Amino acid sequence: QSIAVIVVAAGSGTRAGGLPKQYRSIGRRPILARSLGAFMALPAIGRIVCVIDPAFEAEYRTAIDGLADDPRLTEPVAGGATRQASVLAGLEALAPFAPDLVLIHDAARPFVAPVAIARLIDRLAAVPAALLAHPVVDTLKHADADGRVIGTRARDGLWAAETPQGFRFAALLDAHRRAAAEGRTDFTDDAAVAEWAGLPVAVVAGEPGNLKITSLADLEAADRRLRMEEF
Numbered sequence: 353q354s355i356a357v358i359v360v361a362a363g364s365g366t367r368a369g370g371l372p373k374q375y376r377s378i379g380r381r382p383i384l385a386r387s388l389g390a391f392m393a394l395p396a397i398g399r400i401v402c403v404i405d406p407a408f409e410a411e412y413r414t415a416i417d418g419l420a421d422d423p424r425l426t427e428p429v430a431g432g433a434t435r436q437a438s439v440l441a442g443l444e445a446l447a448p449f450a451p452d453l454v455l456i457h458d459a460a461r462p463f464v465a466p467v468a469i470a471r472l473i474d475r476l477a478a479v480p481a482a483l484l485a486h487p488v489v490d491t492l493k494h495a496d497a498d499g500r501v502i503g504t505r506a507r508d509g510l511w512a513a514e515t516p517q518g519f520r521f522a523a524l525l526d527a528h529r530r531a532a533a534e535g536r537t538d539f540t541d542d543a544a545v546a547e548w549a550g551l552p553v554a555v556v557a558g559e560p561g562n563l564k565i566t567s568l569a570d571l572e573a574a575d576r577r578l579r580m581e582e583f
């Protein structure tokens with residue numbers, strides 16, 4: 353079976369500020385290079401495409417320097433205004449190659465473990481859609497805009513979604529095309545697009561630490577930790 357990967361890196365990182373976070377380094381290496389490296393470690397993966405904002409093509413080239421001789425990494429594709437649009441652009445670019453499976457990953461999740469990706473791929477033998485996730489461990493408070501607690505919500509059965517998320521390629525492409533055609537542009541992950549299209553979706557427990565770099569504080573904390581470890 354052929355497996356392709358789309359790494360979405362077309363965001364502008366407004367919450368972290370400055371140069372889009374995927375092009376910034378934590379420890380000695382760019383966040384994007386770390387995210388790509390986890391997939392490159394798996395021989396089962398045959399093709400990898402990044403979706404980028406063409407305004408940052410030079411930063412992209414710099415970030416992948418040293419990885420560009422992996423022949424599985426193809427030329428980047430231009431993204432869109434939303435994450436959902438960027439994923440669809442990646443899917444359309446892969447369509448001529450018609451892979452069996454596609455994994456979609458946020459460039460901003462540089463700590464994903466190859467063993468978790470392998471677990472996700474294994475699960476896709478039995479289901480058309482699956483995502484890495486972890487059970488919610490915190491007690492959940494529902495609060496109003498002023499921070500006043502309205503109630504406490506049951507957390508059993510709740511999972512926090514991560515990436516990568518994996519799909520039978522043809523099924524996800526069809527779901528994304530239909531969502532776009534029907535003007536649905538509000539999906540924040542691809543599993544939600546698959547759910548909307550009626551596909552059965554499974555959660556797969558990931559490894560600890562697969563956090564998404566969102567704020568400058570996340571980036572700085574990751575940088576400090578890696579500088580200690582890589583000293």
Ligand code: CTP
Binds near residue numbers: 372403432433435
């Ligand atoms: N992404 C994308 N295209 C977009 C928006 C987001 O490819 N139009 C990607 C980001 O590059 C990131 C992932 O989707 O790897 C998750 O998005 P997020 O963490 O929200 O990153 P940004 O959108 O860049 O950050 P922000 O929301 O703070 O602007």
Ligand code: MG
Binds near residue numbers: 363
């Ligand atoms: Mg965003």
